[in-house]
Amino acid sequence: MGAVPEWVEVGLRGLLFLLVLFVMTKLLGKKQLSQLSFFEYVTGITVGSIGAEVVTGLDRNIFHGIVGVVVFTFVPFLVGLLSMKSKKFRTLVEGKGVVFIKNGKVMEENLKKERYSTDELLELLRQKDVFQVADVEFAVLEASGDLSVLLKKENQPITLNMLGIKVPPVKEPQTVIMDGKILDEPLATINLNRGWLMGEIDKLGLTVDNIFLAQVDSSGQLTVDVFDDKLDVPPPQEKEMLLASLKKCQADLESFALATEAADAKAMYSLHSERLQQVLKKLDPLLKG
Numbered sequence: 001m002g003a004v005p006e007w008v009e010v011g012l013r014g015l016l017f018l019l020v021l022f023v024m025t026k027l028l029g030k031k032q033l034s035q036l037s038f039f040e041y042v043t044g045i046t047v048g049s050i051g052a053e054v055v056t057g058l059d060r061n062i063f064h065g066i067v068g069v070v071v072f073t074f075v076p077f078l079v080g081l082l083s084m085k086s087k088k089f090r091t092l093v094e095g096k097g098v099v100f101i102k103n104g105k106v107m108e109e110n111l112k113k114e115r116y117s118t119d120e121l122l123e124l125l126r127q128k129d130v131f132q133v134a135d136v137e138f139a140v141l142e143a144s145g146d147l148s149v150l151l152k153k154e155n156q157p158i159t160l161n162m163l164g165i166k167v168p169p170v171k172e173p174q175t176v177i178m179d180g181k182i183l184d185e186p187l188a189t190i191n192l193n194r195g196w197l198m199g200e201i202d203k204l205g206l207t208v209d210n211i212f213l214a215q216v217d218s219s220g221q222l223t224v225d226v227f228d229d230k231l232d233v234p235p236p237q238e239k240e241m242l243l244a245s246l247k248k249c250q251a252d253l254e255s256f257a258l259a260t261e262a263a264d265a266k267a268m269y270s271l272h273s274e275r276l277q278q279v280l281k282k283l284d285p286l287l288k289g
Contacts, residue, residue, distance in 0.1 A: 101139035177214035
């Protein structure tokens with residue numbers, strides 16, 4: 001039986017070293033590149049370089065190098081296809097999430113299994129703006145190396161939904177000026193025109209040529225960024241002005257109810273004052289800021 005062709009040997013060595021590097025990576029755990037220490041980063045580069053050199057045979061044969069590149073490209077592609085079709089294979093290759101904190105208690109054995117120290121766990125929590133383990137209900141180290149954190153109910157930020165306040169959906173802002181040029185299509189998308197835009201720009205004491213970027217949000221407010229970074233452009237005030245006007249109207253209705261002696265007028269003013277007060281309660285979180 002004749003000797004094995006060199007290119008076949010290169011291919012087999014490529015498969016072998018992919019398997020060896022995979023096993024070694026699994027042993028190192030799920031730390032991402034950004035979480036590796038300097039020594040671990042250098043070690044990874046060195047191991048990969050050694051593997052590549054051994055695979056291609058150190059003989060400067062270009063064809064062997066091409067075979068090695070093909071192997072290192074095709075195998076990950078094949079692994080990706082198999083991972084999509086088989087959950088067991090996907091779990092074997094990519095790993096699965098590991099619980100680090102459950103019911104507010106740190107799972108020390110799981111930390112050791114994944115080669116994470118307590119300091120590293122605390123660092124991951126701080127990256128999620130969590131500084132106290134007792135605030136955490138559940139935390140999972142994902143297969144990607146990211147830490148997913150669920151805070152205890154009493155430590156979760158309050159949302160408008162928790163307060164029973166319904167808000168309309170927020171649409172993406174439309175860029176209506178870019179590099180000092182008006183964009184008509186985004187304006188038409190939000191049913192506005194150049195006349196409205198020029199009026200808003202005039203209120204700010206600017207011209208189109210001064211504006212680097214201008215956007216209109218879902219509530220119709222225009223925000224601008226000018227070319228001159230030293231120029232201070234006031235933020236939009238439409239919402240605040242509308243809120244102030246509504247509050248003044250409600251206060252005026254209360255004053256009218258107190259000032260009049262006519263029973264019918266007093267009842268009418270009081271009724272509309274109460275209705276406007278109810279409207280303000282719903283609009284207040286939407287119009288502030």
